[in-house]
Amino acid sequence: MRKNSKESIVEAAVFLFNTKGFSGTSIRDIAAKAGVNPANIAYYFQNKNGLLEYCFTAYFENYLKELEKGYALLDEGAEVSLKQTVVNLLKYQSQNIQLTRFILREMTLDSQMVREVMSTYHVKERYYFKKVLERGMRTKEFRNHSVPYIILQLKSLLNTPFLNIHYVNEVLHILPHESYFVEKYSREIFQWIDLVLSAPRSFDNRRVLSL
Amino acid sequence: MRKNSKESIVEAAVFLFNTKGFSGTSIRDIAAKAGVNPANIAYYFQNKNGLLEYCFTAYFENYLKELEKGYALLDEGAEVSLKQTVVNLLKYQSQNIQLTRFILREMTLDSQMVREVMSTYHVKERYYFKKVLERGMRTKEFRNHSVPYIILQLKSLLNTPFLNIHYVNEVLHILPHESYFVEKYSREIFQWIDLVLSAPRSFDNRRVLSL
Amino acid sequence: MRKNSKESIVEAAVFLFNTKGFSGTSIRDIAAKAGVNPANIAYYFQNKNGLLEYCFTAYFENYLKELEKGYALLDEGAEVSLKQTVVNLLKYQSQNIQLTRFILREMTLDSQMVREVMSTYHVKERYYFKKVLERGMRTKEFRNHSVPYIILQLKSLLNTPFLNIHYVNEVLHILPHESYFVEKYSREIFQWIDLVLSAPRSFDNRRVLSL
Amino acid sequence: MRKNSKESIVEAAVFLFNTKGFSGTSIRDIAAKAGVNPANIAYYFQNKNGLLEYCFTAYFENYLKELEKGYALLDEGAEVSLKQTVVNLLKYQSQNIQLTRFILREMTLDSQMVREVMSTYHVKERYYFKKVLERGMRTKEFRNHSVPYIILQLKSLLNTPFLNIHYVNEVLHILPHESYFVEKYSREIFQWIDLVLSAPRSFDNRRVLSL
């Protein structure tokens, strides 16, 4: 009857997982919101966990694409590449704000499935960041610094607004889902790159696209 | 049989909420792990939500105490006060790493209870940070900056290692529960304060206690 | 794709009904094992019960044929007829060992369908046995005996090895699906006929075919 | 509220398993018939399979007791011991006719649980029968015979009336749950023992108790 059952299931699931968490969301809730029969979820995704894995995969495959786009610019300079990556990721997360929050939260659990699915993606992500940072240090664009600690800070800055969206909204009156947030917050991270990461010199943000 | 049922319930609950999430943990799991009868939990905490609220309250009351200790140093300078606060909070979170992760995660949900309980604490926290930052800007210790965006970055840096502890462990090989992490990571945040937040001048970390 | 969907469905169904029971087997199990679409089963057999009835009918029509073959020999003597029937039935059951076990088990349930389908066959079977036994008693081949109790014993001896095949295999190390079992076990039942059923005299097994 | 929830659950379960089979019976059916809450079944028996295991254990422990009682008479003669065992087992099965039918049927499935639970009991049972038969052959009470095939026939005769109770009722008009059946059918099996199993001589049934 419905044209796009699978799609509407995912849509409903993302919304509910985002607001109530994975465990806190029942398959019936999802089916009701999607306007489909609960059995249909098993039909398309095997079981509730299959739906979760589908979301994880969807999120991370696109996430890695954004990473790769920035990484492709590495020959134009580590700083340019990194800044472009920051913009890409902020944009991606801002445009998929519900999915992002849900994934970022679920990642903090100790479930075996999460570990398995994510180990791949995390290793890849770390590889990209490491390459960019090491290149920058080699070319003296960046000062020498502990790579893990830099990655930790960068990821902190990138993820927190999307994970704690409610806090950011209500307490700080910042709206991460609005388009100008990407622009504004990119500049904040650029400043962190310029001041904390880069070797002291004149900075060049002109090459960063789509800002 | 057990000397301190209540305490052992909380202990078990924090461990399980931390690893499996609040919704993912059943009262029987907790009771089994604590070695008490499930009905006992209702006896002490009314119901499952009461146990959650107890954890939130316990966490935030001590969290605010740490904030206040740093705030009390405001007259010795905004930078000193802020840096001391950073050390205190890192220490507190590192020493209560399971509770911290669980609370930080649960805070990202849209439950009404979470909103209610936390509005108070978040407002207070924001008040402290705002006071310190504004004082620093007034005294020219800090450059002028958007207060909300600075708070956002500061909180990002403070919380992320404890929330994403598994990622930080496995991927970055950083161990936030070990004592030297506080020391090392404090210096990273100090650097952020010095380079991003402070007006360009010579920095003074000598006054920060217990580092 | 498959050449003979219907046949492969029955084959799969018999195997699964045999090992897991009718209620314990799902239409999807059968379809999966047969390599066909579940909807196909409804196409051929109306519904799951139709498949069951098909199996029952197939089993009993051939079963009755074997009975009739033995009954046709009645004029050559009750003992010969009975012994031939024993051989025929043992052979038939041994060659359809999965179907046999499943049918014999399902017959022990109180389902209405089972009652209906089987009343016909049971009555016919009883008729044959009764005729043979009464003839034998009249001709003094058999001693006088309660017919129902003799039928009960005869059916016990005929069915049990095929119904409790696992027990018979594992505990007694007898293999009812191997061809020499028919030969060996026939002799056991012949002995029962000779000693328990027949009037004391010299026995003649020469006329029994295909042993 | 109810005085004997556990007992009434077992009672209802045995009745329903008997008529509809284990897989064909739902936990709700049982709970409804027993007048208890479905969750109570999980409370007492862990899950549906736990209830099944409970029934198996209950059946076989008492079954073995009857076997042992007969076995204890072995020094009075193999024939006496065997005949007493027959009476005991017929009595036990006749008095627990529903449980017996259900167990005998379920034993014919290939479930792993059934195999595990029963391997013990079957081995013990085989041990008793083997000892009795071998003793009888040694003392020339019984003629030489293949022990497994004798056990097979004996068990056929013992179990079939209780397993195929409906057939036995409707077609043969024999009522295995009535007390005189034990008496009558014992004599049939005695005759089998006397004529098929025993060496030709005069028989003595006087020593068999409670007949």
Add this chain to the structure above:
DNA sequence: CATGAATGAGTATTCATTCAT
């Protein structure tokens, strides 16, 4: 003939909670 999509009723099981003791 055959299938993928879809469904409503049903499955066993788990849940937080209550309450008499």
Add this chain to the structure above:
DNA sequence: AATGAATGAATACTCATTCAT
């Protein structure tokens, strides 16, 4: 202070079946 028994509602999931294509 603590517990075993019990419950009703909810859980994820499976079922046989239907139907348009």
